[in-house]
Every structure is written in C-alpha cells, then in structure tokens.
Amino acid sequence: MAVFVALGAFLMTLFGGWTAQRVTDRRHLVLGLAGGLMLGVVGLDLLPEAVRAAGQEVFGVPQALLLFVGGFLVAHLVERLLAARQAAHGAGPGEESHGMGGAGDRAPQMGLTAAAAMVGHSVMDGVALGAAFQVSGGVGTAVALAVIAHDFADGFNTYTLTSLYGNDRRRAVIMLVADAVAPVVGAASTLLFILPEEALGSYLGFFGGALLYLAAAEILPEAHHEHPARSTLLCTVLGVGFVWLVVGFAG
Template sequence: MAVVLSVVAFLMTLLGGVVALRVRDRRHLVLGLAGGLILGVVAFDLVPGSLELSDAAPLGVPAPMIGFAAGFLLLHVVEQAAAVHRAHEDEYAPHEHAHGGASGRAGVLAAGALVGHSFVDGLSIGLGFQAGTGVGVLVALAVVVHDFADGFNTVTAASLGRSGRRVPLALLLADALAPVAGALVTLLVTVPKAVLGPYLGFFAGILLYLAAAEILPEAHARHPRVLTLCCTGAGMLAVFFVVGLAG
C-alpha cells in the first residue's frame, strides 16, 4: 500500500510541474488549498497520533514534540544553508537572469533540495503505514498534497535563469521518482513504535514549516488574499471532517 500511494505522489508531483509550466493566475488558489490541507493534517492527525504512540518525555517534554521542534528547525536551517529562498528573490529585488548565472545555480540547488526532501516524503509514507493503516493513509495524503507544490516549485526554481525546459523537466522527473524510492526503502526496514512517535512529530514539524514558510507565502504573493484565505480554510476544514469521520 505504501508503494502504491507513493506512485500517487509521483503522479501528483508531475501534475504540479505541468501546472507550473501552464498555469499563471490561478496557482495561488491551488497553493492556498494545499497549505490548508497540510495544516489540517499536522494539527488534527499527525501531532495527536504521534503523542499516542510515544510515552517518552525527556525532562517532562513529550518526545514527539521535541521531534516536532527539531523537524521545523532542521528544515529552516537546511533551507537557509541551501539558499532555497533565492528561487523567489525576484519578488523582492531585481537580479540577473543570464543562463547559467547565479540565479540559475541557486535555482538548480533549490530544486535539488526539493528532490531530497521528496525522498524523505516516501520514507514517511512507509513509516506511517508501519505505525498503522490510518496513520499511513493520512501521512500519504499530506505527502500527496504537498508534492503537488513540490513539483510546482521544482519546475519554478529550476527554470530561473533558463529559457529551455530540459533541466526543469529532468529535475521534475527526479523529484517525482524520489518518494517511490523512499517508500521502497521502508519495505526493507522496520522501525519500532517507540521511534515512530517522535518521527511522526518530526515529520509534522517539517510539514508545518513547508506550509508556513514556503507554500502559503507563495500563495499570497502578488494576489488578492481573500479567496486564497478561503481556500486555506476550506483545506483545513476538509481534513478536520475526514479525521473526525474516520475516528
């Protein structure tokens, strides 16, 4: 099941990349909805589920919440080190778009970071199913939702400073295949439940960072915000009702 759902993530990543190549003025609504779905999965399922799986509490702090903070902070540090935000620097200041220039290198670096992060997504799907079918399905839902944004952002970043599509399409394919590879790895590895709780908390922190620092700011850039906010709220409500009905 984990591998099957990772294939769905593969298709969703490709879809996000295709949309990035074609859509112009409606992408903020799609990204707003994706951000809301991710926030809902984090708040209504991953964090509560991780707390149920682990009783460990170093210094009185639940281990999954330590993982949550570590995941959020780690992605922030990695993003800053890899200069991922340079992919969007044209929103703030003029810069060169010469082929192979600084913006092109930064864009490829950003796209490469997204490929690595998609591999971790595949691992997360497999480990979620090791924690339980319900957890696995909802983790897969979160991955599938934000892999659309990953595909979108991979193409956008890799296209900086480039007029051709060969490099963006190659990186999009790598990004789409990465979660399938990660899910396959989990078929060979079994993780104890004591580790799954902190890990799910860690993954929730990563997802929260992606939604708060990447997807939602991109959704609100240069567009009227009311409809985007409505899409974000609709995404959160959808997950709330899905989790509530499943429970």
C-alpha cells in the first residue's frame, strides 16, 4: 500500500518541478515562493516532527535541535568551501563574487549538493510513509497526505535549487526525476526493515538546519536582489501559509 501511495508523491514532485520551469519570466516570484515553502517545511513540519521523535536532551538541549544547528553549520561550511574553491580556480580580484547576482558567480556543485540533499530527504519521506503504514492504516493515511502535498514543494525546490546555481536544464531535470523516484524507493525499502523513530527524528533535524540555511542565506536574498517588490514578499508569505495549511489538514 505504501509503495502505491508513494506513486502519488512521484507525480506531485514532477508537477512541482514543471511549475518551476514554466514561470522563468517571474523568477523573483518563484524564488520568493520557494523560500517561503522551504521555511514553512522546516519550521512547521520537519522541526516539530524531529523534536517529537528525537527530543531527548544532550547537555540540556534536545538532540534534534542540536542536529538542526549542526545541519545549518554544515551547509554554511560546504557553501564557503565551494565558493573558496571556485575563487581559487579563476576568480581574480576583479571577478570577486558579490552574493549570487549572476550565474557565473555560483558554484554549480552547490546546487547539485543541495538537490542531492532534497533527494535524500525524499527517500526519507518514502521511508516515513512506509513506517507509518507499518503502524496502522490511519497513521499511514495522515502521513501520506502530508508527504504528497509537500512533495510539490520538494519538486519545485529541487528544480529551482539546481538551476539557481548555474546548472543547465538537463541537470535540473535529472535531479527532479531522481527526487520524484526517491519516495517510491524509500517506501519500497520499508518492506525490508523497520526504521527506529529516533534515527528518523535525528535526520529530520539535521536536514531541517541545512534547508533553513539555503532558504535564509541563498534563496530569499536572491529573490529580493533585483526585484525587492511586495509581490515577492507576498509569495514568501503564501509559501509559508500553504505549508501551514498542509500540516493543519494532515494533523
């Protein structure tokens, strides 16, 4: 049953990526919406679930929150290392990067790394879906609703992240398809094992930190770089609101 439901996530992910492709002439709105969706997924979905599943304290702080901060710092470190590597391979003093203003300023590897993290998250979506159906049909149905609905955001963000860092359309589509297949693979894998709840919560906390870094430090600043419009801000708020509705209905 879980594998069949995961096919819905597969289709919704592709639809999210297709939507991101079709609105290239309103790129700042796409990025604003993507940032809002990512912020909403982290704050309203991933982090609460992570704390619930892995909330035991380590030196006074919940384990999930420590991993959340760790994920943020790791994403920052990876981005800085890639930027330094790019500068060492051709960016002279007069070519120094200023934010993410042009395609030539971006490290394509960062986009692929971020998209690969999205794929990994989608695999865990499928694992969570399969694990939920191991508990009961009711729990599985609730998780399925949340996974299928927010996989639209996953597909949207995977395509956007890959292309944002200067990767061509072919690479972006490849990562999108990989992200779409991932929940099916994850759901199928639960036929072979049972994932401990604490391990799932720890992963969600770490991934949430990395995702928040990408939203706050890369996606949203780029969205407002050339178009600091109210419409962009509205798209960000709408993205957060959409995830809130999904979480509310799923709960």
